[in-house]
Amino acid sequence: MITIIDQLAPTDEAELSELLTAASEDRQPLRILGGGTRTETKHIAGTPLDVSAISGIVTYEPGEMTLIARAGTPLPEIEAMLEAEGQSLAFEPPDLRGVLGGRGIPTIGGAIAANASGPRRIRTGACRDHLLGLRFVDGQGRILRNGGRVMKNVTGLDLSRLLCGSHGTLGILTEVAIKTLPHAQARATLGFHGTDELRALGIFSKALATPYEVSGAAFLDGTAWLRIEGLPPQVEYRQQRLLEMFGAHDIQTLDGAGTRELWRGLRDVTHFAGDLPLWRILVKPTDAPAATARLRDLGGRVSLDWGGGLIWYCGPGEASSLRQIAPHATLVRRGGVPGPAFPPEAAAITRLSQELRRRFDPAGILNPGLMDS
Amino acid sequence: MSGIIMPQPDSTILARAAQIVAALREVLPEDTVISDGNETRAYECDALTAYRCPPLAVVLPRSTAEVAAAMRICSEMGVPVVPRGAGTSLAGGALPTADCVVIGTARLRDVLEIDTDNRFMRVQTGVTNLSVSEVLAPHGFFYAPDPSSQLACTIAGNIAMNSGGAHCLKYGVTTNNLMGATVVLTSGEIVEFGGSQAGAAGLDLLGLLCGSEGQLGIVTEAVLRILPRPEGARPVLIGFDSAEVAGECVARIIRSGVLPVAIEYMDEPCLRAVENFAKAGYPDCPAVLIVEVEGSPDEIAVQIAHIREIADALNPVEFRESRNADDALAIWKGRKSAFGAMGRLGDYICLDGTVPVGQLPHTLRRIGELSKEHGLEVANVFHAGDGNMHPLILFNANEPGQLERAEAFGADILRLCVEVGGCLTGEHGVGIEKRDLMTAQYDPDDLAIQMEVKDVFDPAWLLNPAKVFPLDSSARYRQRAAE
CATH class of the missing domain: 3.30.465.10 (Uridine Diphospho-n-acetylenolpyruvylglucosamine Reductase; domain 3)
Structure with missing residues (x-):
């Protein structure tokens, strides 16, 4: 028998299932905590449910590029284990503690629930592209499975992609299977100083149309950065070709260590730490220069990632003004801005999403209101 | 006729066939709606040709608006809709029912x-x-x-x-x-x-x-x-004297940090058929891998050197590099003609289960044993890098009972794939072919949540009926939708 107390902390999937069955019957709303690194869920009305104890590596097969871990497994533990085998999580999950002021340790489940994807998204895809399968408990306490542990799997509906990025509103992840990738043996960065967004976009579009597998294209404070990765001779060759291609510019190059440090910062958006509102805005890359110009007029600062497809905006502005400039704007750090954090969607999409939530969580107890619908 | 059962067509829909066609004609251009029995026959099956059923009508719209108009009519009149691309599904994904309207995308060509x-x-x-x-x-x-x-x-x-x-x-x-x-x-x-x-x-x-x-x-x-586009691509061919060693080579390549674009595997029965058909000059051995890498000439050389080092440690029967485009074509020639070569040996069923790469040798061994038990030959040609197997079961469709035996053998192989941690289908889909095996991979609740998701999008259960979900499992939803 589970009694609803102030803080719930199940230690395994069966306990979580019992607890959710009870909470569903009592219509007891829950605020789900993984590593507790996201402070922006504080406003969710619900009993805190700490699932970080459902933790531990289940299997890791480097020769199959497959990792299965319980959702509460800390990301640093996973990253260290992969590193020892020369592999990594290719989607580079950002660590937004510095930006959000969280103090916990990020978990793999949290990264997947948020579909957290770093700069390498332009080359190897988002978090959701590396997810092979998962186990989760839905809002009625049902223990469910979807996908599997193999790289090609079209058996039945793909709920893994649906759960990824659903921020715990459809179910609570308990176990995830992920595709790992060999990490680059060498890396380098080219920096183009004294550019603006328009020139940066020109550089990105040109570089990303080459076969040199550019794995990062970001812009910050007047510098456009390109990252290349691969086997050592590959990186040397690609760097040379790109330098020749952009001959007219005065280009700074960074070695492996410098590259790691720079891209970690860009990934974690450390340049926008603080208390001001922080927005994550998705655009068609070539729309970025016009959008950033208008965003600057609101009085804040901008940076670009994903070859211009991701704009970070830090500063003042009403949600409505932001979304007039670029509709796909999500408020990552409130900084006092009221209203929905997630961008509004077309009526049919909202209806489908709400109806899906009702099937997974009929009592509406899972992070109610977190995704604003 | 064989094992997979489709529900009886709805006689009330069949009785209204003329009205349904007339309603579609009213909102769509004349040549968009096909209802003549001789013409609808062209749509009676996809690439799973053992199952055939002409639809009530076929609609070939030229725009999204026309698709929407057709869908609206079918929805209002309660008529099932089977979507169709080119009809190349190997799983019966585009198989019509007698009471359905096929909506094809063939004219959406821009x-x-x-x-x-x-x-x-x-x-x-x-x-x-x-x-x-x-x-x-x-x-x-x-x-x-x-x-x-x-x-x-x-x-x-x-x-x-x-x-x-x-x-x-x-x-x-x-x-x-x-x-x-x-x-x-x-x-x-x-x-x-x-x-x-x-x-x-x-x-x-x-x-x-x-x-x-x-x-x-x-x-x-x-x-x-x-x-x-990459600057270039080049395959190498590696022959091994056992499936186990070939499987080990795949795992070691992946682990090494070189990520090839493709790793293809062919076993002895397949190699024999290919050799007779295409004369590709493949080595005479139990297992061949084709590994392709991409990049500039220097990058390719570096990656191939890596792969050679890995393969050499496993004593390959042969390691064949391609020095030019002709060599590359020759290496791919046999692989690309594999399905054609197998087709000359008789009828076959092509399966599509995926297994964890580490389970490939065990799975291949078990498939060999199952082949003896069922008394049917099987050949394996597949994407080894991601464990997506394509066992081809050979049979004679003209001999009564052989298709059923082949299907039973196939079902055993797919259950084996699930047992070792894999899945029923890696890229062909469930369709009708694997519909009744879904319970081997998913528990009732896992299937229920998928059907609830379908219910959200298609509350009347009109879209591509009787596919993907076992009929027993979906009965509750279909009945509720019909009420």
Whole structure:
């Protein structure tokens, strides 16, 4: 028998299932905590449910590029284990503690629930592209499975992609299977100083149309950065070709260590730490220069990632003004801005999403209101 | 006739056939609706030809609006709809029922936009997979998923089945290369999932749609991620004297940090058939791998040197490098003709289970044993890098009972794939072929939640009926929908 107390902390999937069955019957709303690194869920009305104890590596097969871990497994533990085998999580999950002021340790489940994807998204895809399968408990306490542990799997509906990025509103992840990738043996960065967004976009579009597998294209404070990765001779060759291609510019190059440090910062958006509102805005890359110009007029600062497809905006502005400039704007750090954090969607999409939530969580107890619908 | 049962057609719909066709004709151009029995017969099956059934009518719209109009009529009149791309499904995904209207994408043929600066293209979904890459070639780009039916198959079908191909080890499958879709819902509503920006903040309905086998809606336009073409690509051929060692080689290559674009595997029965048919000059040995890497000539050389080092440690029977384009073609020649070569040996069923790469040797051994038990020959040719197997079961369709035996053998192989940690289908889809095996992979609740998701999109259960979900499992939902 589970009694609803102030803080719930199940230690395994069966306990979580019992607890959710009870909470569903009592219509007891829950605020789900993984590593507790996201402070922006504080406003969710619900009993805190700490699932970080459902933790531990289940299997890791480097020769199959497959990792299965319980959702509460800390990301640093996973990253260290992969590193020892020369592999990594290719989607580079950002660590937004510095930006959000969280103090916990990020978990793999949290990264997947948020579909957290770093700069390498332009080359190897988002978090959701590396997810092979998962186990989760839905809002009625049902223990469910979807996908599997193999790289090609079209058996039945793909709920893994649906759960990824659903921020715990459809179910609570308990176990995830992920595709790992060999990490680059060498890396380098080219920096183009004294550019603006328009020139940066020109550089990105040109570089990303080459076969040199550019794995990062970001812009910050007047510098456009390109990252290349691969086997050592590959990186040397690609760097040379790109330098020749952009001959007219005065280009700074960074070695492996410098590259790691720079891209970690860009990934974690450390340049926008603080208390001001922080927005994550998705655009068609070539729309970025016009959008950033208008965003600057609101009085804040901008940076670009994903070859211009991701704009970070830090500063003042009403949600409505932001979304007039670029509709796909999500408020990552409130900084006092009221209203929905997630961008509004077309009526049919909202209806489908709400109806899906009702099937997974009929009592509406899972992070109610977190995704604003 | 064999083991897979389709529900009896709804006699009340058949009785209204003329009215249904008339209603469709009223909202669609004259030549869009086909109801003549001689013409609808052309749509009676897909590439799973053992199952055939002409539909009540076929609609071939030229625009999203026309698809929506047809869907609205079918929805209002309670008529099942079977979406169809090019009809190349090996799983019966486009098999009609007698009481259904087939809505085909064959005339949705336009390339709408190519944007190399933003690395996407927008197409109507009736374009073929190969034509997409052909139209991109002059721009120096390509579209990565390349199913072996790419000459005929359409983007609509690729999205419905989440198709893969030989190159997905590096580039992923359709879901990893799809950015947006224009979807016609059963109500006839037109919605956009995703778009030309990277991702969206809400629920990933695009991810849910991809691979949903026509259960959720009809995709009429798609935004595809496009990639710059590599500077070059080169295969090597490695022969081994056992399946185990070949399997070990695959795992070691992947572990080493070289990520080839493709690792293909062929076993002895397949090699024999290929040799007789294509004279590709493959070594006479139990297992052959073809490994392809990409890049500039120097980059290719570095990667091949890595692979040679790995292979040499395992004493290969042969390690054959390609020094030029002709060599490369010769190496691929046998692999590309494998299905044709097998076809000359008789009828075959092509399976599609996936297993963890580490389980390949065990799985191959078990398939060999099962082959003896069932008394039917099997050949293996598949994408080894991602464990997606394609065992080909040979049988004689003219001999009564052989198809059933082959299907039973196939079911055993697929159950084996699930047992060792894999799945029933890696890229062909469930369709009707694997419908009744779904309970081997999923518990009742796991299937229930999938059917509830379908229920959200298709409350009347009109879309692609009697596929994907076992009929027993879906009975409750279908009955409720009918009431």
